[in-house]
Amino acid sequence: MKYEVVIGMEIHAQLLTKSKLFCGCSTEFGAEPNSQCCPICLGFPGSLPVMNRKAVDHIITTALALNCTVARESIFARKNYFYPDLPKAYQISQDDQPLGERGYLDIMDGSRRIKIRRIHLEEDAGKLVHIEGEPFSLVDYNRGGASLMEIVTEPDIRSAEEAAAYITELRSILRYIGVCDGNMEEGSLRCEPNISLRLHGAKEFGVKAELKNINSIRAVQRGVAYEIERQSQILDEGGTVIQETRRWDEASGTTISMRSKEEAHDYRYFSEADLVRVVVDDAWLNRMAAALPELPQARRERFIAAYGLPAYDAGVLTESKEIGDFFDKVAAISHDYKVVSNWIMGELMRLLNETGQSLEQSHMTPEVLAEIIALVDKGTINLKSAKEVFEESFHTGKTPSKIVADRGMAQISDEAALSGIIEGVIAANSKVAEDFRAGKEAALGFLVGQVMKETRGQANPAMVNKLLREKL
Amino acid sequence: MNIYDMTLHQLWKMLHEGDITVQEIYGSFAGRIEEVESKVGAFVNLTPDIAELQVHKAADRWSEGRGVTPLTGLPLAIKDNMSLVGVPNTCSSKMLENYIPPYNATVVEKLAEDGALFIGKTNLDEFAMGSSTETSAFKLTRNPWNLGHVPGGSSGGSAAAVAAGESPAALGSDTGGSIRQPASFCGVVGMKPTYGRVSRYGLVAFAGSLDQIGPITRDVYDCAIMMNALSGHDACDSTSADIPVPDHTTGLGQDIRGLRIGLPGELFNEGIDASIREAIYTAVDLLTGMGAECVEISMPHLEYSMPVYYILATAEAGSNMARYDGVQYGYRASGAKDILDMYIRTRSEGLGTEVKRRIVLGTYVLSSGYYDAFYLKAQKVRTLIKADFDRAFTRVDLLVSPVTPTTAFKAGKRADDPLQMYLSDICTIPANLAGLPAMSVPCGFDNGLPMGMQIIGKPFDETTMLRVAYAYEQSTDWHKRRAVLAG
Ligand SMILES: [Zn+2]
Numbered sequence: 001m002k003y004e005v006v007i008g009m010e011i012h013a014q015l016l017t018k019s020k021l022f023c024g025c026s027t028e029f030g031a032e033p034n035s036q037c038c039p040i041c042l043g044f045p046g047s048l049p050v051m052n053r054k055a056v057d058h059i060i061t062t063a064l065a066l067n068c069t070v071a072r073e074s075i076f077a078r079k080n081y082f083y084p085d086l087p088k089a090y091q092i093s094q095d096d097q098p099l100g101e102r103g104y105l106d107i108m109d110g111s112r113r114i115k116i117r118r119i120h121l122e123e124d125a126g127k128l129v130h131i132e133g134e135p136f137s138l139v140d141y142n143r144g145g146a147s148l149m150e151i152v153t154e155p156d157i158r159s160a161e162e163a164a165a166y167i168t169e170l171r172s173i174l175r176y177i178g179v180c181d182g183n184m185e186e187g188s189l190r191c192e193p194n195i196s197l198r199l200h201g202a203k204e205f206g207v208k209a210e211l212k213n214i215n216s217i218r219a220v221q222r223g224v225a226y227e228i229e230r231q232s233q234i235l236d237e238g239g240t241v242i243q244e245t246r247r248w249d250e251a252s253g254t255t256i257s258m259r260s261k262e263e264a265h266d267y268r269y270f271s272e273a274d275l276v277r278v279v280v281d282d283a284w285l286n287r288m289a290a291a292l293p294e295l296p297q298a299r300r301e302r303f304i305a306a307y308g309l310p311a312y313d314a315g316v317l318t319e320s321k322e323i324g325d326f327f328d329k330v331a332a333i334s335h336d337y338k339v340v341s342n343w344i345m346g347e348l349m350r351l352l353n354e355t356g357q358s359l360e361q362s363h364m365t366p367e368v369l370a371e372i373i374a375l376v377d378k379g380t381i382n383l384k385s386a387k388e389v390f391e392e393s394f395h396t397g398k399t400p401s402k403i404v405a406d407r408g409m410a411q412i413s414d415e416a417a418l419s420g421i422i423e424g425v426i427a428a429n430s431k432v433a434e435d436f437r438a439g440k441e442a443a444l445g446f447l448v449g450q451v452m453k454e455t456r457g458q459a460n461p462a463m464v465n466k467l468l469r470e471k472l
Numbered sequence: 473m474n475i476y477d478m479t480l481h482q483l484w485k486m487l488h489e490g491d492i493t494v495q496e497i498y499g500s501f502a503g504r505i506e507e508v509e510s511k512v513g514a515f516v517n518l519t520p521d522i523a524e525l526q527v528h529k530a531a532d533r534w535s536e537g538r539g540v541t542p543l544t545g546l547p548l549a550i551k552d553n554m555s556l557v558g559v560p561n562t563c564s565s566k567m568l569e570n571y572i573p574p575y576n577a578t579v580v581e582k583l584a585e586d587g588a589l590f591i592g593k594t595n596l597d598e599f600a601m602g603s604s605t606e607t608s609a610f611k612l613t614r615n616p617w618n619l620g621h622v623p624g625g626s627s628g629g630s631a632a633a634v635a636a637g638e639s640p641a642a643l644g645s646d647t648g649g650s651i652r653q654p655a656s657f658c659g660v661v662g663m664k665p666t667y668g669r670v671s672r673y674g675l676v677a678f679a680g681s682l683d684q685i686g687p688i689t690r691d692v693y694d695c696a697i698m699m700n701a702l703s704g705h706d707a708c709d710s711t712s713a714d715i716p717v718p719d720h721t722t723g724l725g726q727d728i729r730g731l732r733i734g735l736p737g738e739l740f741n742e743g744i745d746a747s748i749r750e751a752i753y754t755a756v757d758l759l760t761g762m763g764a765e766c767v768e769i770s771m772p773h774l775e776y777s778m779p780v781y782y783i784l785a786t787a788e789a790g791s792n793m794a795r796y797d798g799v800q801y802g803y804r805a806s807g808a809k810d811i812l813d814m815y816i817r818t819r820s821e822g823l824g825t826e827v828k829r830r831i832v833l834g835t836y837v838l839s840s841g842y843y844d845a846f847y848l849k850a851q852k853v854r855t856l857i858k859a860d861f862d863r864a865f866t867r868v869d870l871l872v873s874p875v876t877p878t879t880a881f882k883a884g885k886r887a888d889d890p891l892q893m894y895l896s897d898i899c900t901i902p903a904n905l906a907g908l909p910a911m912s913v914p915c916g917f918d919n920g921l922p923m924g925m926q927i928i929g930k931p932f933d934e935t936t937m938l939r940v941a942y943a944y945e946q947s948t949d950w951h952k953r954r955a956v957l958a959g
Contacts, residue, residue: 008736041571043795044574045676046555046673046676047674048676048680048709048711050672050707050710051710083795139799268835269838270788270838274677274711275710275711278712395504
């Protein structure tokens with residue numbers, strides 16, 4: 001392509017705080033409309049905001065995770081505009097002196113660095129509800145005043161793939177550090193890429209379009225890719241791109257113009273006198289830094305280096321902190337790390353997907369998986385039984401040894417017991433035995449199958465093989 | 473002496489000695505209101521239902537001798553911009569005429585716990601924007617000393633109610649002089665505490681970085697009692713100071729020997745009526761006679777107070793007023809064709825001229841392209857004004873000045889001349905910009921209209937201010953005079 005793609009990304013992440021940013025109202029999702037409001041978040045005359053320290057904690061943690069400088073003194077500002085979902089007709093946000101500045105996030109296995117311009121704290125707005133055919137709209141203020149984090153990048157992203165990779169990595173980090181659930185469908189993580197094109201080597205930026213209504217990582221990729229295509233077509237035809245906000249339409253796979261720059265607001269930012277400045281002292285900063293968990297990238301690298309896992313496995317296992325933690329715990333007991341990885345990427349993830357449960361909700365524990373692996377190792381059960389045991393433990397929490405005992409699953413590894421059965425099978429299939437002796441190697445497989453059938457699958461296959469060869 | 477002419481501490485003493493009942497006190501003030509309110513017009517709403525309930529509870533506390541505070545059983549009036557559950561909080565605006573708050577202001581909560589009686593909510597300039605109470609959407613309040621004159625503003629209803637014997641004390645709010653100027657015009661005591669001393673939670677904001685609630689009383693002792701009741705940290709107001717509160721009455725009666733008092737020349741300029749300057753100098757002589765050291769000082773940046781104030785206060789006001797959009801509560805215009813039309817009609821019809829003027833000013837000074845030249849520069853000059861005070865307070869303990877350039881002016885005289893109106897706050901604005909405590913103490917009369925002396929103190933040093941005010945008051949008898957409501 002003859003154009004260079006220039007993308008900047010704005011993220012709004014709802015913070016995982018029990019109460020809203022400036023009042024004690026709950027932030028639970030899905031409650032009865034307007035049931036989680038008070039004079040403060042409704043902006044009633046005379047009410048005043050009080051800062052939720054936990055929200056500030058979350059911003060500091062994020063700033064540290066994204067290699068930002070944390071402002072030791074931070075101030076809040078009013079962003080003024082009229083809209084029915086904004087009860088005070090201004091949003092308390094940050095303009096100058098945001099809590100975090102000048103950080104970066106590495107993506108694509110560290111091959112690309114996206115600079116973070118700023119991270120700040122602000123309050124969310126309510127939600128307008130339009131009823132089909134009615135001449136009015138309703139407002140639900142439950143979300144109004146919830147704590148929201150805005151993360152803005154420099155225009156460093158160069159493709160739709162990078163945009164998707166950035167969101168994927170960022171979402172993973174936000175989940176790791178426990179500040180946002182990262183749910184793009186419910187809107188707790190909203191992303192707004194702005195996209196422009198310029199000729200390679202050009203100094204000036206092209207005219208940008210901002211994308212809204214992106215509800216999944218797939219939509220980030222598709223939306224940005226569409227926009228790149230749309231703009232390059234306009235430029236190819238000698239046209240000019242206009243600065244505007246465009247909505248991603250999932251159904252048609254296109255972007256649709258929402259409003260142009262002419263309608264842009266003058267927000268008249270100025271300092272919020274009802275809040276005092278937030279002062280982050282050494283003690284506070286150190287406490288947040290000490291509590292910062294290992295981040296996905298560092299963990300991926302450690303999983304490869306310390307456990308000798310393939311990069312693919314390390315990637316899958318570290319996508320969520322829960323799974324990564326789980327792996328570490330199993331690996332502390334079972335030292336065949338690739339086997340542990342196979343179990344987690346295979347059976348565990350399959351069951352989590354099928355049941356829609358989180359690891360915590362299931363009954364699976366690191367000890368259970370380690371025990372199952374040990375049982376297979378010792379030859380007590382075979383892999384097929386082990387998978388059944390795993391599934392039962394996952395659902396019921398029963399210990400593997402109890403399941404094996406209750407269901408009589410222990411492998412028959414006792415030579416004496418197997419010898420009798422094997423002799424019986426050879427006698428009953430003398431023709432096949434002859435074939436084997438005559439050099440027909442495949443005949444052995446049939447005989448092994450017969451032994452397994454006799455033992456209802458519990459015979460130790462390696463031992464059956466060995467004994468059959470001896471006796472034949 | 474009529475019961476309704478007494479001070480809080482006099483009434484309390486009578487209750488304490490069993491010479492009077494809570495019912496009798498309330499009855500006397502209720503009777504006085506009946507008698508003079510039609511002339512004075514101090515109240516937007518009277519709240520007899522609430523007061524009568526409180527009378528019973530307070531009477532029980534007295535008779536059982538349990539939980540009696542210095543305010544138990546004593547009537548108070550509340551400026552109609554502070555939330556009292558169940559009673560309209562109109563801010564004297566058509567916009568909030570029918571708005572009934574679902575929560576109490578922190579000060580209201582504190583006073584209710586102390587057992588005070590809430591007799592009603594007083595008139596003010598619309599949203600506290602004005603200096604004469606004439607911008608009220610509902611009624612004119614008149615100066616009890618001369619009914620043809622204004623009571624000052626914006627806490628004009630509160631000052632007039634106290635001066636007229638309708639209430640022994642009242643709450644006001646002061647953004648640029650709104651407690652001190654009407655107190656001065658009405659011959660009563662008014663204090664704006666240090667910014668952060670009293671919680672603003674539940675006070676409808678005019679300009680949050682300047683607003684402060686304070687008392688209007690008949691004498692200095694009552695002011696100290698009210699300050700004890702109102703002060704203290706409030707978790708609901710981030711700007712309220714989390715520092716210990718002294719007993720404001722302890723300094724009363726102590727001598728003032730050796731206290732250093734500064735007279736800022738900038739607040740005694742030719743814009744101030746000669747009679748008022750005379751009255752202040754006479755008062756200063758009296759203080760000197762009592763052993764205070766008075767020195768003239770210069771605070772060069774005070775002359776910029778007025779423009780700085782009208783930039784910063786209007787910037788905040790424009791933003792604070794934006795929530796009155798007809799969506800959730802208050803007035804909503806009918807017949808709107810879309811949301812923008814609803815905003816425009818609601819605000820055009822619901823807000824008065826002065827409020828609109830300030831919204832326009834405030835929006836202008838924050839607009840892109842003007843922010844640096846106006847708002848930012850004003851913030852810088854505000855810092856310089858604060859620095860002037862800091863410097864002054866290294867040399868002196870207190871500052872003394874006139875409260876107002878003139879005595880109460882005639883009603884209607886300045887209503888159409890905003891600049892003249894704004895000038896009446898020229899001496900009071902600096903203390904708001906610097907967040908300092910300041911009070912007005914009666915210091916004489918000119919043509920039958922009261923004059924006030926302003927005392928400005930160091931941050932959170934209201935007690936020294938009260939000590940000087942009390943020493944002065946006790947050697948004069950201005951505070952003992954009562955308005956005769958004639959004409
Ligand atoms: Zn709330």
